[in-house]
Amino acid sequence: MAGVEKPRYQQLKDRIIARISSGELQPGDRVPSENELVESSSVSRMTANRALRELTDEGYVRRVAGRGSFVADLRAQSHVLEVQNIADEIAARGHTHSSSVIRQSKQNARGEVAKALHVEQGTEIVHLTLVHYENGVPVQVEDRHVLADFAPGCLDEDFAATTPSAYLSSVAPLQEAEQVVRAAIPNAAVCRQLQMADDEPSLVVLRRTWSGGRPVTFARLHHPGSRYELTGHYIPPGTARSPSADVVQLESLKQC
Amino acid sequence: MAGVEKPRYQQLKDRIIARISSGELQPGDRVPSENELVESSSVSRMTANRALRELTDEGYVRRVAGRGSFVADLRAQSHVLEVQNIADEIAARGHTHSSSVIRQSKQNARGEVAKALHVEQGTEIVHLTLVHYENGVPVQVEDRHVLADFAPGCLDEDFAATTPSAYLSSVAPLQEAEQVVRAAIPNAAVCRQLQMADDEPSLVVLRRTWSGGRPVTFARLHHPGSRYELTGHYIPPGTARSPSADVVQLESLKQC
DNA sequence: AGTCTCAAGTTGTATATACAGGTTAGACGA
DNA sequence: TCGTCTAACCTGTATATACAACTTGAGACT
Incomplete structure (x- = not known):
């Protein structure tokens, strides 16, 4: 630095x-x-x-x-979706974040991962899989692929202590992120890791992050549909903040 | 003023x-x-x-x-989620938008709707239900509640020609919007209107919009999980725009 | 007891000034 | 002609100062 x-x-x-x-x-x-x-x-x-x-x-x-x-x-x-680090998000709610590392290995990029990261098939990547807990309840399965030459320390870092998101933004500044949100039926492994009911849908966020003008990491974030939602507040550019609006109660919206 | x-x-x-x-x-x-x-x-x-x-x-x-x-x-x-009008969104993709009006009636606000709009139980509202089609395929069920005293013309407007979103923003300027995104299991009516498979999850957006310092409309937007997703592009505040990034290809992300 | 006034602390805005550092065009010299 | 240097302009930040408007609580007064 x-x-x-x-x-x-x-x-x-x-x-x-x-x-x-x-x-x-x-x-x-x-x-x-x-x-x-x-x-x-x-x-x-x-x-x-x-x-x-x-x-x-x-x-x-x-x-x-x-x-x-x-x-x-x-x-x-x-x-919406501005959240880069689930640990901060959970901490901001006053809750306790913990996580367990399921996978932390070096692999060769295949198919869609190679395509998403704009690299040749077989390029070395680090594949991470973590489960994040809020007050002990699983709320996210993070399935992340990182370019090996971007973050060589990825294999040794203790991601139970520092989330991949926090680690990556400490290695290099985040420039841009693209995201896709969809509802899906989770596969068996995700379903088990999130302790989801059989017929429960999942909310999936695909996120690709750019640094230094190239995509460096691609993540699939799976959330249980019954325990997780994305919230947002939108103010059109150029609008004067209404002083009366004070604190907007998102809670009442969530209960609908 | x-x-x-x-x-x-x-x-x-x-x-x-x-x-x-x-x-x-x-x-x-x-x-x-x-x-x-x-x-x-x-x-x-x-x-x-x-x-x-x-x-x-x-x-x-x-x-x-x-x-x-x-x-x-x-x-x-x-x-993300800046999209206010699905007709514009579909037109921007070069596709054809159409919609059919299922319900357009005056009702009294009950329970959660009254709560979301910050009014007493029984306050007069207009309840709209529309199905929006992209190239003839249903992509959204719009279930919207509008304060009757805010938009008295709501009962007479032809919403097959002008979407409620476009009409409302022509009546008064949008100030703020809150949104919640979640994955859910659709009820039978929505499932039928969106022609969804039995086990298909839906992506639901709850949106409350403010004008003149008070909430004036509350909408539930149901989308078929297999045919709809939210996309976004995020640039952190204060980041220098990378001049090379130009147009980012979201397409490759969507295929994952 | 109740009411009024005022002082102190707070945010919100506006100005003048200063210095550091990036960028560019043009002058100058080899 | 080519390179170098400099002056002029730009943004970015930092400080000291000033005034207006709002809130609260304490104290004086009725």
């Missing part, structure tokens, strides 16, 4: 996000005010303001003039 | 967005630099900077240090 430091407003954002996703700050909790950040971090108020304002735009924080800044509930504005 | 003026950075954004959406500024065209905005609009550079920076975050503008600011390619801001 180059020794270039991140800008200070970004450092502030990172620290606050870390405190939220670690659970230290719960939804509704008060976040340090601009003036408190000025004193504790030795930045100007404009810098603290930018950090808090961007956290608000990104849905982490809700601000009320005259009262203060608070951790937003429910990731109010996270875009 | 109160006579409160919008903040100046927002006025700047509005003016630039207007020039882009009117076609005066085409993708790739140069946008006024910060210093030019300072002179032409009598604002400080920090204000011009904020306007251009937020336009960048929202995907309207691409900035290059040392060169200038340019109108971004339109594709950059399309997010």
Whole structure:
């Protein structure tokens, strides 16, 4: 990594996000005010303001003039499918994430995997299969293929501790991701790993991620239809945020 | 509306967005630099900077240090599930859209519908049920509830000619939409209308749309799992657009 | 007890200024 | 002619300062 430091407003954002996703700050909790950040971090108020304002735009924080800044509930504005790391997603809900590694081996790319990654048949890849649990309940089977020359450490990394998603984005910055969502009937192995009922459909996300101008990883993410859903909040570009909208209750939508 | 003026950075954004959406500024065209905005609009550079920076975050503008600011390619801001109108979506694929109206009646909101729309039980709503066809093949059952006082013309409109989505956005501007995606087992009626196989799962999108600070319509969109999927392209905020990536081939991803 | 006012703290915005670093075109010299 | 250097412009960030508007609680007053 180059020794270039991140800008200070970004450092502030990172620290606050870390405190939220670690659970230290719960939804509704008060976040340090601009003036408190000025004193504790030795930045100007404009810098603290930018950090808090961007956290608000990104849905982490809700601000009320005259009262203060608070951790937003429910990731109010996270875009559908923006989630890159299921561990963060589960942590943001205040739950406990764990995972078990089913497969971690070097293989040669065949058929559709080679095609998805834009490489020749037989190119070396690392094939990972993990099951992710939320509070002990299985919620995702991650079946991932990574270009071997992109992430040579993939075979040795302990993916029970660091999710592949987190590891890969630490190796190189994510540039773009394409995704396809479909409903499907799971195969027997997935069905067993997710402890699904016989007639239960699964929600499958196919995700291909690009880095350095080429696709580097391709994942199939299987979820149990009865225990998992994708949520999203869409605001058309250029729309002024309605100040009254405050916190939108996705819960009531989920119960329908 | 109160006579409160919008903040100046927002006025700047509005003016630039207007020039882009009117076609005066085409993708790739140069946008006024910060210093030019300072002179032409009598604002400080920090204000011009904020306007251009937020336009960048929202995907309207691409900035290059040392060169200038340019109108971004339109594709950059399309997010998953941004599709509001299935007729447009089908037309964009070069296919033919048609639809048949199954139900178009006035009802009283009950249970979950009343809850989703934030109204009392018994409030008058219009209940619409349509089947949408792509090249004659059914691809969506739209089960929609609209607040009667929001769109009184809903009972008379010919929804075989204009989709409810298109009609509603012509009545009032869309502000926000919440969406939930899940896999489910369709009920018998949906199964028949979509001509689905017995064991085929369905992909269901629940969508609640806000206008004027209140929810005005709530729709359940059922799709056959074997013939429909949601696709998306995600670019993390703040990422420099890779100029080479151009048009990404989703097709190869779909075949997996 | 109830009401009013005001001070302190908060967010939101706007400005002037400063410096670092990328990009480009043109001047200049070999 | 070719390469190099520099000046001019651009974005990106950081700071100090200022004013407006909102919220809350404490204290004064009736």
